[in-house]
Amino acid sequence: MGKAINNNKAQNFSADILVVVIIILFGVIFLVINKINQENEGNLNELVDEATVESKIIYDNLIEKEILNSESKVDVDKLLSLSEAEIKEELNIKNDFAIVFEKDGKLVKIDPENNITCVGSSEIIVNNVPCKEN
């Protein structure tokens, strides 16, 4: 009789430990996932910030090179001769980039005779045509 009571107590004790272990496990898993998410989010924000800074540097450079004038008018001939590789090297930009124009959501063709709609990295494809690299 006494042995049976001791067995029951031992079983209850084991079940309690199991529950505690499971709770701790869930807690650890939650903390790990949360940490990974935070790191990914941090990375993403970092990349967006980096891209924003790079695009601003490129924009300023377009003004400096007089591809954009003080009224933001585009010198299309100068734009078409723009070299993405040279700008990346000159401005120490590590990511590829491309410049595309639109009006009311519709594509603006920079050089309609030659069907050029985009200038920059050919890794970016506009309406099925890779951007023009110089």
Added chain:
Amino acid sequence: MNKIIIITIMTMLIPISFSAIPENIACTWEAPGVCPIDHVVLNAHGSPIFHDVFSGALISSQVDLGNAITRIPIDGNYNEVLCCDPSKGILEFWYDSNPNCGTGYSIVHLYNETNSRVAHEDAYNPAIHNHTICVEYTEAFSHLDLYVSNQEVFAQLYEDMGYTCLFRFSSNLNAHIGDCDSLFAPAPGTPYKYSVWMRIKENVDNLKCNTDCTSKLDGRVYSECSQKIRECRGITPLCDGSLYGSWVDIDKDLDGIMDAELQCSDPWNLTRAKVFSQDLVMINTTDECPNVVKETYSAMIDDQIVTMNVFICSKNINNEN
């Protein structure tokens, strides 16, 4: 993990026309009795956009010409009056049994004084359509230009050239009318095919031209300058109202589609393929460019405000994962 990112950019339409041209005729929809009699074009029923307030369905309107003296609608259901006011001179609308309107312009033809549908000049039947909406303009130094457009591309041209839209109608015969935003179906349905446009223009005698064929009054190109300056011969009226050096749409192969552009500057015949396409912007990337960040800036191409997108390929996430 390499993947292709597809971005479809659909920016809300921000109509940008030649806003520097002053609006010289203003048309508004008013309640009956508010508009001066001579400025009443016609009466219609419904809200200004002609949508049924209960069902939301397009109901577009028939026309009521109103009492001959007061212009108050004959049918009490007609609760909207199209009222057009010129910035100068005397503009007068009236209803005539003579389809040619005497010294005025005819706009559309009707078969009844009330609850009538309208017919275009090309399709009306004199035996049935015994009412015509007419307009006349009087002023010493200017005249009225009126166009009834039967294609949306031409409607856009008139808008770009500073014309005022009065109303639209749905077909060339037995047509409903609607305001200038009328669509065949809820947005983004196609617009009513026919539209009526007006503009007051300086008389040629009064027109003073610069040597580059622009008016001294507003600095815009006028084909009528060819009557004063020899070098301006050959300017198409499509350039009227545009800035010197700007590009206007033309139908290069005369197939009814405006598929090219003409530059409104000397030598007046320089054409090119269209810069402003009708294609939505779709961006894809190769596997080497797994993440794209877009930054937008405002810019100008051919005197049109455009959006300049700078796309940056961000490669780090992929590399780190």
